Amino acid sequence: MKFPSPSSAESVVAITDLSRHFGAKTALDNVSLYVPKGGVFGLVGENGAGKTTLIKHILGLLRAEAGTVRVFDRDPVTDPVGVLGHIGYLSEQPDLPGWMRVEELLRYTKAFYPQWDEAYAQNLLRQFGLNPAQRLSTLSKGQMAKAGLLAAQAHRPDLLLLDEPSSGLDPLVRRDILEAVIRTVADEGRTVFFSSHLLEEIERVSDHIAMLHQGKLVLFGSLDEIKAQHRRFTLHFENAQETAPVIAGALNVSGKGKEWSVMCNGARQALPALAAKLGARIVDEQAASLNEIFVAHAGAVNPTQP
Numbered sequence: 001m002k003f004p005s006p007s008s009a010e011s012v013v014a015i016t017d018l019s020r021h022f023g024a025k026t027a028l029d030n031v032s033l034y035v036p037k038g039g040v041f042g043l044v045g046e047n048g049a050g051k052t053t054l055i056k057h058i059l060g061l062l063r064a065e066a067g068t069v070r071v072f073d074r075d076p077v078t079d080p081v082g083v084l085g086h087i088g089y090l091s092e093q094p095d096l097p098g099w100m101r102v103e104e105l106l107r108y109t110k111a112f113y114p115q116w117d118e119a120y121a122q123n124l125l126r127q128f129g130l131n132p133a134q135r136l137s138t139l140s141k142g143q144m145a146k147a148g149l150l151a152a153q154a155h156r157p158d159l160l161l162l163d164e165p166s167s168g169l170d171p172l173v174r175r176d177i178l179e180a181v182i183r184t185v186a187d188e189g190r191t192v193f194f195s196s197h198l199l200e201e202i203e204r205v206s207d208h209i210a211m212l213h214q215g216k217l218v219l220f221g222s223l224d225e226i227k228a229q230h231r232r233f234t235l236h237f238e239n240a241q242e243t244a245p246v247i248a249g250a251l252n253v254s255g256k257g258k259e260w261s262v263m264c265n266g267a268r269q270a271l272p273a274l275a276a277k278l279g280a281r282i283v284d285e286q287a288a289s290l291n292e293i294f295v296a297h298a299g300a301v302n303p304t305q306p
Contacts, residue, residue, distance in 0.1 A: 015058075016068045017068070018066070035193055043194065047197055058071055058076060087161055087265060089162075092160050098135065110155075116173060158250055160191070208223060211297060229284070235261075235262055
């Protein structure tokens with residue numbers, strides 16, 4: 001699949017032909033994508049797909065073995081000050097000093113950012129229900145994630161970078177974090193880069209998405225366009241089929257007997273004629289969920305895997 005060039009839009013992050021290996025393992029395999037300015041960009045993939053490795057390149061923590069990484073049109077490795085001063089970052093497990101109180105964490109973080117918005121920080125403190133006098137070591141996992149998110153975005157960064165921020169959290173805490181992300185974008189039109197293996201969360205908040213599978217970019221573009229292009233059809237055959245029918249352009253075919261489900265990407269017009277030639281008719285058509293789309297593309301990369 002051919003994806004748009006990183007130079008085809010004004011971008012906060014532009015990655016071109018990026019590859020990275022750790023020994024014999026390929027963590028990123030010739031990945032090219034761009035993150036448009038404004039809105040929420042969702043990076044999705046199973047654990048081990050290469051999401052965190054990609055984020056470390058954006059932060060300048062890893063140097064590209066092949067390809068290029070530009071953030072705000074700068075190299076994050078050679079110009080970390082110029083890049084990191086514009087980024088707010090929250091990892092899956094925030095590494096916050098447990099001996100500090102919440103209010104001390106905020107004062108400490110504030111010292112690094114001249115543009116720190118104290119009124120906004122206090123508003124988030126109240127919204128998240130955090131006690132300023134409580135030590136970080138006594139916070140629950142959900143409270144710790146909220147404290148980390150507060151520290152990451154109170155200086156109103158141009159790019160808020162979230163790496164699995166709600167993994168392992170209860171639904172109410174996940175909702176609070178996602179609402180804060182949405183508000184960050186809606187209020188000021190800044191950019192959020194949101195990485196998660198929870199596809200329903202990516203689908204809920206993202207404007208653009210990229211899908212990684214085993215280090216390869218398998219899908220990239222506007223969420224609305226991607227969902228509009230993918231449809232799930234149910235075919236009914238007059239005679240039971242012992243094996244899956246071969247349908248040109250289909251990403252995935254599953255089922256048994258007379259009923260088969262077909263996932264297509266932009267092949268809506270041709271499918272009725274193809275089905276008729278196989279002795280089948282379309283009995284149902286539905287929009288595909290992001291989870292179904294990802295499974296179909298991942299299966300297309302590894303067709304021999306169940």
